Amino acid sequence: MSEHKLLVPAATPDPVPGQLPVVFRVLSITRIPAPNSRNQVNEAVLFHEKASMRVTWMTAHIDSRLRAGSLVSIRWMGKPTCCNGAIRINRLVLLERSDANLNLFDTIPSGWVKDRRLIERGRKLWDAMSRPLQHLYNAVLWDAGRCHRFMTGPSSINGHHNEWNGNLRHTIETAEQALGLSGENAQVYRPVLLAAALLHDIGKADEYRYDRARRTFTLSDRGALVGHRHTVLEWIAAARESNRILLPEPHYLALLHALTSAKGAEWLGIREPASLEASILSMADRHSGHMDLVSRMAPRKAGFGRYHRHLKNRPYVVLDSGFASGSVD
Numbered sequence: 001m002s003e004h005k006l007l008v009p010a011a012t013p014d015p016v017p018g019q020l021p022v023v024f025r026v027l028s029i030t031r032i033p034a035p036n037s038r039n040q041v042n043e044a045v046l047f048h049e050k051a052s053m054r055v056t057w058m059t060a061h062i063d064s065r066l067r068a069g070s071l072v073s074i075r076w077m078g079k080p081t082c083c084n085g086a087i088r089i090n091r092l093v094l095l096e097r098s099d100a101n102l103n104l105f106d107t108i109p110s111g112w113v114k115d116r117r118l119i120e121r122g123r124k125l126w127d128a129m130s131r132p133l134q135h136l137y138n139a140v141l142w143d144a145g146r147c148h149r150f151m152t153g154p155s156s157i158n159g160h161h162n163e164w165n166g167n168l169r170h171t172i173e174t175a176e177q178a179l180g181l182s183g184e185n186a187q188v189y190r191p192v193l194l195a196a197a198l199l200h201d202i203g204k205a206d207e208y209r210y211d212r213a214r215r216t217f218t219l220s221d222r223g224a225l226v227g228h229r230h231t232v233l234e235w236i237a238a239a240r241e242s243n244r245i246l247l248p249e250p251h252y253l254a255l256l257h258a259l260t261s262a263k264g265a266e267w268l269g270i271r272e273p274a275s276l277e278a279s280i281l282s283m284a285d286r287h288s289g290h291m292d293l294v295s296r297m298a299p300r301k302a303g304f305g306r307y308h309r310h311l312k313n314r315p316y317v318v319l320d321s322g323f324a325s326g327s328v329d
Contacts, residue, residue, distance in 0.1 A: 263282065
């Protein structure tokens with residue numbers, strides 16, 4: 001009798017995990033005791049701009065480092081299976097060091113920033129930086145609480161962009177206007193200009209605190225005693241050291257100069273802008289703040305609008321189309 005052998009195809013890995021993002025942000029996480037066991041049943045809702053999901057896994061001990069806002073990666077358990085609407089996994093791994101390949105704007109949930117066009121604009125600006133500066137930006141905002149405060153907080157209390165998401169909106173406007181002002185000038189190193197624009201007010205994440213009782217933002221102790229200009233330098237230095245970011249020294253110094261220089265403050269020991277990147281950033285920063293105040297104070301019809309002490313006047317509208325003009329200082 002002849003012998004017949006059937007060829008059994010080799011098992012192939014499930015293609016689904018390979019198509020998913022590598023990094024997710026935890027939106028929520030719950031833990032309950034497993035029935036008839038000392039283990040814990042964990043369930044988390046994960047977000048990435050390209051995919052959101054609910055996952056579940058079993059552990060003997062609780063990893064208290066995993067919390068809402070954390071950046072994590074998934075360790076899969078064979079072929080993904082569904083359990084009560086959640087995908088069963090092996091575990092979540094907390095990412096303690098920044099990932100240079102991740103566009104951080106892909107992990108900002110709509111609960112933080114409802115205006116998704118604003119996130120898309122930020123994503124494009126991040127893509128235009130050099131890899132070391134992308135890595136630095138991610139490292140500065142890798143902390144979940146800091147990232148949340150920056151993305152959601154205001155740029156001032158009583159001045160320009162003083163609403164929720166105001167600091168992010170001002171930052172993106174400044175970066176876009178800085179690119180426009182740079183034009184085709186070959187002497188401008190645009191990755192440093194963009195990094196300076198995206199980082200220049202990031203220290204305001206800790207400059208203000210939301211007072212839930214009063215439902216308003218107030219100045220924090222750090223904001224009152226240190227200020228965002230010094231805070232961002234502290235964060236950049238710590239991020240560069242702990243993440244081993246290979247940023248060339250000339251680019252690092254140019255970035256710090258753009259962030260710290262200011263016109264007319266020599267008596268404080270502050271350097272005057274000596275680079276095109278620093279000068280362009282200063283102009284773009286002022287323009288964004290000024291136009292926000294003008295648009296808020298302008299009347300709906302032709303004529304004078306409301307006074308604001310930062311404008312030192314009332315914006316005057318020539319036409320009923322909403323175009324406003326005003327002078328500063």
